[in-house]
Structures are given as structure tokens and as C-alpha cells.
Amino acid sequence: MTTATMASDKLEIGRVIQQTFEVLGRNFVTFLALAAILTGIPTVIVGLIQMEASETNSATAWAWFVTTGLISGVAALVLQGALTYGAIHYLNDRRVSIAESITIGLRSFLALFAVGLLYGLAVALGSLLLLVPGIMIAIAWCVAVPVLIAERKPIMDTFGRSAELTRGNRWRIFGLVLIYVVAYVIIGAIIAALSGAWLLVNGDGDVGAGPGEIAVNTVTNVISSLIGATGGAVLYTELRRVREGATPNALAAIFD
Template sequence: MTDTTVTRRFEIGRVISGTFSVIGRNFGTFALLALILGGLPNLLLSLVQISFVGHQQVFSPQAIVGSVVGLVVMIVAAFVLQAAIVHATVADLNGRRVVLGESLKVGLRNWLPLVGLAILMTLGLMVGFVLLIVPGIILAVMWSVTVPAKVVEKIGVMAAFQRSRDLTRGRRWAIFGLFVLYVIAVWIVEAAIMAAFMPFVLSKGASAPEAMAGFNSSINLVSMVASPLIATISTLVTTAGGATLYSELRGTREGVGPEALASVFD
């Protein structure tokens, strides 16, 4: 199928540079949003788990209830963060000043529909990955801008899936390449963070069995502490990147500039 509305070529490099430019220009605001809505809930859940592990009460009713409550708070906060970062990214691309309160308001307004969207997307991807992996990858690429489409265009959940499908048509191989680069980058970041914590893991002066047990325990604790940091960075980059990708797709497919995304400010 020939796309006759393209005004400029879709480029992965422009999406990547645009993503980090937006983050760089608004690092303080983005970092604060990510800390409050991403890192803090993850850290609190990790501390709850560490506390119960230390008291050997992992399967107690209190531990289960605490973990479930913490997980729910973390999930809701994550969706508020996604919508807030999408709004802030679009504001920056539109040439507007990013206002923390406005972005949070958009996040709070959209978290419930995004939860429903995430449930449907997860179910679809699970079915796709069960069917020999490839269909799941295709669906992930096809639905890659569902969240920004929902937030920016204020459309229904099902309409957001269709909108993402339409926008990504003809660009899916390039978007898949972007996904591969992202996965590699996440691996590198995870390795770097874990390496930074390694000096605190290594123990001295213990017998071999004790040293091994201590090492394994320390690794588990480090993973619990480092995971919020990794999750925060990952969410920040993927959400800002998704909004930038959405803007790029609309620009190359529909010939519109960032000013066409202004409906998110109404």
C-alpha cells in the first residue's frame, strides 16, 4: 500500500535525538515526576519486601496484603506517570513551557482508562507471544503509540488501538529496530547499575559457605534496591520516547507539526 501523505521521511535517529532532547530540556521536571510516581512507589514496595524477608515472614498474611497494596499503588502511579510524561513531552514539542501541575492533572485524569488499555494490551500480547513469539512482537510494534494517542487525542481505548495501528503502518520495521536498540540500552544500564552496587555485595573474612550465602542474600537486596532506579529510568525514556515517536509518526504520515497536538491542552 502506497502512502501518499508522507511529507518527510521517517527516521529513527530523529526519534532518539528528539527523546533525549526533550528529557534534557526538562530534566528537573521529568526527574521529579519519575521520582514521585516511579521511583518512590517502587522503593517503598522493595522496602516492604525487604522487611518481611528480614523477618522471614514472606508468606504471612501481613506480607501478602502489604505487597498487594504496594503493587496496586505502584501500578496506579506508573500510569499517572505515563500520562503526565506524555503531556509534558507534547508540551515541549509544541514549544510550550512544561508545567508540573498541568502534567500531573492530565496524568490523574487518564490513569483509569490507561489501566484498562494496559489490561487489554497485556492480554493481547500474552496471546501473541504464546503463538510462537512473532505475533506478540508484531502487536507490540503495532500498539507502540496507543498511550500517547489516547492521552493526546482524548479518544476511547479501542479507538486508541486502531489509531496506533494506522499510524505505525508502513513504519513497523523501523519501530522494531527502535525496540531492539532500547532493549540493548536497558541491558547496558542494568549491568552498569548492578556493577555500581557490587562493592557493597562482596564480603570478606567469611568461610566459603557463609560467603556464598551472604553473597546471594546481598544480590537479592541489591536487586530490590536497584530495580526502582532501573524501572524509573526505563519508564521515563520509554514514555517520552513513545510521545516523540507519536509526534514523528503524525509528522511523516499526516504532514502535521507539533502544533497539531495541541488538543491535549484543551
């Protein structure tokens, strides 16, 4: 029986969630370090710069907001590339180092930026026309970055390949995204509440401003980037498994 014959058609949401947290748990130190470097540090720097810029004239502030936003976005894409590489290799019983993962992310820097920019523009334009087209584009192209990293396809081909992999499972992916969004909101609310309580207990009534807000944003962003990027890599491998019968060994071989 061939691997293609063994492949099922439908994505299992529970399996994606389970494997995401398994990959995170088994690679926690490495992945947390990557998220701290590529998400935590940029978030702190962006927050401090924006605090300073908010006290200047509006034109300068907007320039800083745009610049720091781009820096943060690029770092997030590099992180997704690094975690995609690490997650796929883990699923093939091989662990990668922090340096190796970052190298892969940086090596794909320009392509990652192009894919992220085109993806963001397409989703934004689709949302301006009507909300539904934007959501459909976002779901169809949700594994474009893992495709880019794993299969090294030309930039424009990554979107078609992502659409091909997600076809037939987009409602399930949409449900998975909803679960992620709800979890993100809950985690953010818990962290904000704990931070606010700590500030009040310590006599600081300026809750949610300045360094406190930066700390909350940093922790929330690190957690969400860990789950989001790792989940994206796992989703990609699962889509290849259910649609093509691809094994982890076959997936990891493309990096050789």
C-alpha cells in the same frame, strides 16, 4: 503545498532518539521529579513491602506481590500520561509544571489503566500462542497511551488508531525497541556493578540483596521510565508527522 503533502512515509530512528534526549535534557528537572514521584517512590515502597512479605507464608506473599505490582503498574501509566503531555507541549515551545502534568495523568487514570490492562493481556495471549504475534501486537499498539492522552479517543479506538499510525513503520519501531532494550540491559548492568562494587568496598558481602537491590531497581526503573515514556511521546509525534504531516503546533492544539 499542504502539510499532508510535505509528510514523508518513513520513520527516522535517529531523529526519534535525538528528540527524546533533547526533550529530556530541556525538561530534566521536571521530568526527573515526575519519574521520582511516580516510579522511584513506588519502587522503594514495593521493594520494602515485598522484603517483608517474603518472610511470611506463601499465600500472603503472593497477595502482596500482586497488590504492589498493580500499584507500581498504575503509577507507571500515570507517569507515561504525564510525560506524554509534557513532551508534546515542549515540542510546541511550552513548558508544563509538575502539578499540571500529574493532573493530566490522574485525570486519565481509569482510561490509562484499561488501556494498559488490555494491551498487556493481548500481548501476553499473543506470546502464549507464538512469540511473533505477541511482538506484532506490542509494536502495533505501542503508541496507544499517547493516542489516549493526546487525542482523547474512546479506549477501544486507541488501539486501532495506534495500529494505523504504526503501519508501514513497524520494522523501524521494532529496531528502536531493540535499541531501547539493549540500552536498558547495559544501564542496569552498569548500575548493578557499581552498586556491587560499593557494597564490597564497604565490607558488605551480601551483594544484590535487601536495600542494595532496592536501590539498584529504583535507579534503573527511574532511568528506564524516563526514557521509555518520553520516547513513546516523541515516537507518537514523529509518526503523526511522517504519516499526516502534523506539526507540533497542531499536536499541542488538541490540549486546548
